[in-house]
Amino acid sequence: MRLIDELRAEHDLIERVAGSLRTFARQRGRGEGSPQDGSRFLAFFRLYAGQFHHAREEDTLFVALQRDAELPGDRGPIPALLEDHHRMAGLLDRMEAVAADSSAEARASLEAIALEYSQQLWQHIDAENSVLFPECEPRLRRNGVTELASRPMTPDECEAL
Numbered sequence: 001m002r003l004i005d006e007l008r009a010e011h012d013l014i015e016r017v018a019g020s021l022r023t024f025a026r027q028r029g030r031g032e033g034s035p036q037d038g039s040r041f042l043a044f045f046r047l048y049a050g051q052f053h054h055a056r057e058e059d060t061l062f063v064a065l066q067r068d069a070e071l072p073g074d075r076g077p078i079p080a081l082l083e084d085h086h087r088m089a090g091l092l093d094r095m096e097a098v099a100a101d102s103s104a105e106a107r108a109s110l111e112a113i114a115l116e117y118s119q120q121l122w123q124h125i126d127a128e129n130s131v132l133f134p135e136c137e138p139r140l141r142r143n144g145v146t147e148l149a150s151r152p153m154t155p156d157e158c159e160a161l
Contacts, residue, residue, distance in 0.1 A: 001140070003060060003148040004133050010053045011125045017044055018118040025114030028107050038099035038110065045092055045117075047160035052153050054085045057128075060148050061136065069139040077132055084124045091117040 021041050027033035062078050065071040071078060095113045098106040140148075 001137055001146070001148055003056065003150045004137055006150060007053065007057060007061070008129060008133060010049075011129060014049050014053065015122060015125060017041070017049075018121050021045075021114050022118050025111040029111035031102075031104070031107060035100050035102060038095070041114075042092060042096055042099060043160040046089075047157045048153075049121075050085070050089060050092075052157040056150065058082065058085065060150070064140060064145055064148055065136055068143045068145045069136065070143075071136075071139075077127075081124070081128065081132065084120065084127075088117060088120055088124070091120070 024033060024037055024041060028035070028038070062073075062082070065078060066073045073079065091113055095110060095117065098109045098113070101107075140146075
């Protein structure tokens with residue numbers, strides 16, 4: 001399915017940027033690098049990973065799994081993955097609160113939050129790539145769904161790349 005293939009490819013990019021975020025956060029923790037770079041990372045994770053990538057999972061894939069493949073929305077993988085999305089968005093909020101602050105305390109906090117965020121993000125992507133995607137494709141096909149809608153990026157989402 002094209003949407004699932006797109007989501008997998010996006011995971012590759014998101015994972016690489018998460019690694020770069022860790023490097024940036026460690027440098028900031030040492031007082032190196034530019035705080036302005038933090039806003040670019042936040043834009044990427046909010047707009048590209050969140051508004052574009054996660055939204056297509058939530059609004060298209062998860063809806064199809066509930067509607068067409070009869071996956072429950074109140075237990076199992078869908079609510080767990082949605083909770084991951086919300087928890088990671090909360091970490092971005094915490095990161096944004098300290099990203100522009102150059103104090104040693106704020107830099108240390110930024111580093112800790114960025115490391116936690118990237119770790120959670122990698123675990124989340126692994127769950128989707130190794131369990132959800134391989135399971136949902138055949139389940140949807142058995143229920144007559146051979147393709148899922150996608151959408152192009154908005155200008156803001158493109159700008160965040």
